[in-house]
Amino acid sequence: MGTIAxxxxxxxxxxxxxLLVALGAMFSERGGxxxxxxxxxxxxxxxxxxxxxxxFHGTITPQLLLILGLIVSMLGGMLFSLPHAFASITLKxxxxxxxxxxxxxxxxxxxxxxxxxxxxxxxxFKNDYRIDKVPILSxxxxxxxxxxxxxxxxxxxxxxxxxxxxxxxNKSRFGLRLRASGENPHAVDxxxxxxxxxRYAGVLISGALGGLGGLxxxxxTTTTFSSTVSGYGFLALAVLIFGQWRPGRIALAALFFALMxxxxxxxxGIPILSQLAIPDSIxxxxxxxxxxLMLMITSKSSKSPSSAGIPYNKNDR
Amino acid sequence: MNGKKTLKQILPILLCILVGxxxxxxxxxxxxxEEAFNGFRTILFGGFSGGIRGVGNVLYYATPVMMVGLGISxxxxxxxxxxxxxxxxxxxxxxxxxxxxxxxxxxxMRWILPIIFAAVGGAVWASIxxxxxxxxxxxxxxxxxxxxxxAMYLVNYMIKHTIYDSSTNKALPVPKASQLPTAGLEKxxxxxxxxxxxxxxxxxxxxxxxxxxxxxxxxxxVATGFNPNASKYLxxxxxxNTILTMIISGALIGIGGALMxxxxxxxxxxxxxxxxxxxxxxxxxxxxxFNNPLxxxxxxxxxxxxxxxxxxxxxxxxxxxxxxIIIAVILYFSAFSLLISQNLxxxxxxxxxxxxKKAGEK
Numbered sequence: 001m002g003t004i005a006x007x008x009x010x011x012x013x014x015x016x017x018x019l020l021v022a023l024g025a026m027f028s029e030r031g032g033x034x035x036x037x038x039x040x041x042x043x044x045x046x047x048x049x050x051x052x053x054x055x056f057h058g059t060i061t062p063q064l065l066l067i068l069g070l071i072v073s074m075l076g077g078m079l080f081s082l083p084h085a086f087a088s089i090t091l092k093x094x095x096x097x098x099x100x101x102x103x104x105x106x107x108x109x110x111x112x113x114x115x116x117x118x119x120x121x122x123x124x125f126k127n128d129y130r131i132d133k134v135p136i137l138s139x140x141x142x143x144x145x146x147x148x149x150x151x152x153x154x155x156x157x158x159x160x161x162x163x164x165x166x167x168x169x170n171k172s173r174f175g176l177r178l179r180a181s182g183e184n185p186h187a188v189d190x191x192x193x194x195x196x197x198x199r200y201a202g203v204l205i206s207g208a209l210g211g212l213g214g215l216x217x218x219x220x221t222t223t224t225f226s227s228t229v230s231g232y233g234f235l236a237l238a239v240l241i242f243g244q245w246r247p248g249r250i251a252l253a254a255l256f257f258a259l260m261x262x263x264x265x266x267x268x269g270i271p272i273l274s275q276l277a278i279p280d281s282i283x284x285x286x287x288x289x290x291x292x293l294m295l296m297i298t299s300k301s302s303k304s305p306s307s308a309g310i311p312y313n314k315n316d317r
Numbered sequence: 318m319n320g321k322k323t324l325k326q327i328l329p330i331l332l333c334i335l336v337g338x339x340x341x342x343x344x345x346x347x348x349x350x351e352e353a354f355n356g357f358r359t360i361l362f363g364g365f366s367g368g369i370r371g372v373g374n375v376l377y378y379a380t381p382v383m384m385v386g387l388g389i390s391x392x393x394x395x396x397x398x399x400x401x402x403x404x405x406x407x408x409x410x411x412x413x414x415x416x417x418x419x420x421x422x423x424x425x426m427r428w429i430l431p432i433i434f435a436a437v438g439g440a441v442w443a444s445i446x447x448x449x450x451x452x453x454x455x456x457x458x459x460x461x462x463x464x465x466x467x468a469m470y471l472v473n474y475m476i477k478h479t480i481y482d483s484s485t486n487k488a489l490p491v492p493k494a495s496q497l498p499t500a501g502l503e504k505x506x507x508x509x510x511x512x513x514x515x516x517x518x519x520x521x522x523x524x525x526x527x528x529x530x531x532x533x534x535x536x537x538x539v540a541t542g543f544n545p546n547a548s549k550y551l552x553x554x555x556x557x558n559t560i561l562t563m564i565i566s567g568a569l570i571g572i573g574g575a576l577m578x579x580x581x582x583x584x585x586x587x588x589x590x591x592x593x594x595x596x597x598x599x600x601x602x603x604x605x606x607f608n609n610p611l612x613x614x615x616x617x618x619x620x621x622x623x624x625x626x627x628x629x630x631x632x633x634x635x636x637x638x639x640x641x642i643i644i645a646v647i648l649y650f651s652a653f654s655l656l657i658s659q660n661l662x663x664x665x666x667x668x669x670x671x672x673x674k675k676a677g678e679k
Contacts, residue, residue, distance in 0.1 A: 036458075083649065093653035096398065097604045101649035104601060108641030115636045116348045231466070231592060234400070238459040281474035284590075288463040288470075295460065296453045 005145035015258035016158035017217035021236035024209030031202025032182035037102030039233025045211020048076030077211015085203035092311035110227040122224040166247040182305035260287035329654035337647030363626035373509025379621030383518040384573025385599025388566040390608035395562040396542030401461025402596030404468030409435035409571025417495035439571015447563030451556035488586040510582035525610040
């Protein structure tokens with residue numbers, strides 16, 4: 001297989017979960033609620049999904065099981081984001097604190113539960129979800145190699161969700177109202193739309209995408225889940241800001257980061273780079289340094305939603 | 318600060334702690350009914366469960382998170398969310414370890430200088446995020462997240478090329494002469510890892526408190542956090558204040574790394590691709606203290622206290638992670654404790670009426 005195809009194929013494995021979780025963060029923040037708890041939401045979603053997958057493994061075909069597992073992880077993520085929504089919307093609490101509480105709770109809870117149920121904290125699972133070759137499509141040169149060989153269903157689900165997110169946030173009535181709730185909630189309220197409901201919707205969508213992103217991250221990268229997603233929830237926040245809260249730019253930002261990350265992770269398989277004899281640790285730093293440099297150039301004009309992080313209070317105008 | 322105001326601030330937190338503990342008890346009941354009571358008692362007795370040794374370990378555990386909590390709370394006060402604790406912590410820890418091993422002379426400077434280098438390292442590392450914020454408007458949350466990973470890989474690389482112990486995949490242990498003195502504490506709290514690090518951290522908490530409440534610069538920092546536009550209008554140098562905040566915050570967190578790895582417990586930095594947990598654990602410490610530096614002393618000791626309790630709870634075959642669950646619940650409820658404290662008068666009024674009514678019925 002060609003080097004380029006190999007790199008791009010690996011890139012997808014990093015790209016899709018980052019994209020999904022960053023899109024989740026976007027729905028929450030465009031609606032006006034900061035969601036720093038996505039790391040915890042990812043962990044909890046992955047945990048729920050894996051428990052489901054392990055419970056029903058072997059009873060139905062792998063791909064169907066994977067789809068059901070993904071749905072369970074979305075539901076888990078939604079459920080887990082509910083306390084954050086309640087605290088930050090209904091109770092008008094500090095959104096950073098309640099998000100941090102989620103981040104603290106999720107790994108502790110998942111490790112605790114895993115150890116109570118099965119004595120060890122790692123949750124093993126059998127990865128039989130990889131699709132080696134999609135019939136016909138995999139024969140297309142390059143594109144077939146990248147997208148339709150050794151691929152996962154999650155790649156296509158991720159791309160589909162990206163397109164629908166773009167349409168929902170930019171073209172739908174719901175998206176307009178959600179965005180307005182994050183920019184000028186009082187105007188939304190005076191138009192007779194329930195700001196509270198809109199913000200709940202934003203946080204719950206972010207929970208669903210965050211939970212989904214958790215499972216999507218775990219399945220191709222490991223076979224033992226030990227209640228960590230290696231900081232991907234935080235990275236997704238970075239991608240959100242890098243992507244200026246816009247779906248298209250978020251996708252580009254996630255792709256940029258994922259590509260850098262892939263080059264760093266698999267430089268030894270890329271002939272030109274492996275000959276350079278640059279230490280492993282330096283390669284691993286590159287994605288983060290490159291993102292930081294890109295941010296220096298692009299951050300001058302921030303398009304952050306102006307009411308994000310501010311609880312909506314009917315009385316203060 | 319008058320007594321009533323202090324009570325008003327502390328009461329809601331005590332309520333949160335109560336709720337968190339009850340939640341923990343509930344989880345214990347669900348998982349193992351027979352031992353739940355014993356387990357819960359162990360958490361309540363916390364540091365005292367292990368006798369005098371346990372108390373010493375409470376102070377030992379509280380030390381690094383107190384420093385990180387101080388750094389993060391200072392950032393919050395200035396309106397900056399410094400989530401870069403893990404990076405600044407590990408940079409401080411590395412520099413402290415490096416100089417502790419390599420300084421060519423004897424005496425107390427063998428541990429004082431490494432602490433100073435750690436402070437400088439943490440400050441320099443954090444100042445990158447400050448400069449990026451001040452001159453390039455890069456969001457501090459994102460830059461510190463990215464800098465965490467860069468610091469982690471950088472330190473791994475540096476350790477491997479300087480003070481690497483390949484048999485343990487860790488940094489070399491800090492020699493005895495460079496460890497923090499125990500000043501008789503090891504006899505007072507026999508068997509524990511306590512050292513003067515705890516008192517160093519307390520001193521820094523007091524210094525930070527004085528800085529924020531009694532100095533002009535501290536006032537400017539808090540004012541900038543409270544209302545950046547107003548402070549800009551009043552002629553305060555916003556850019557400089559942002560960078561200064563990050564520098565002090567990073568220095569405090571860097572010292573946390575030094576105090577952790579210079580401790581007599583002999584723990585050294587592992588060369589692994591995962592962020593230093595202490596750097597994140599400082600966030601709940603800061604938040605539970607409502608970012609008050611003196612409150613950070615209490616909250617870090619509290620977290621040390623129940624962490625040690627969680628450790629001893631393992632003798633009843635409970636999983637120590639229950640402690641993190643409890644802290645998370647406490648933190649969650651503390652998020653809207655302001656709501657509780659604002660309505661405290663109302664709650665008290667309703668309760669007193671209720672009891673009066675009951676007494677009247679009798």
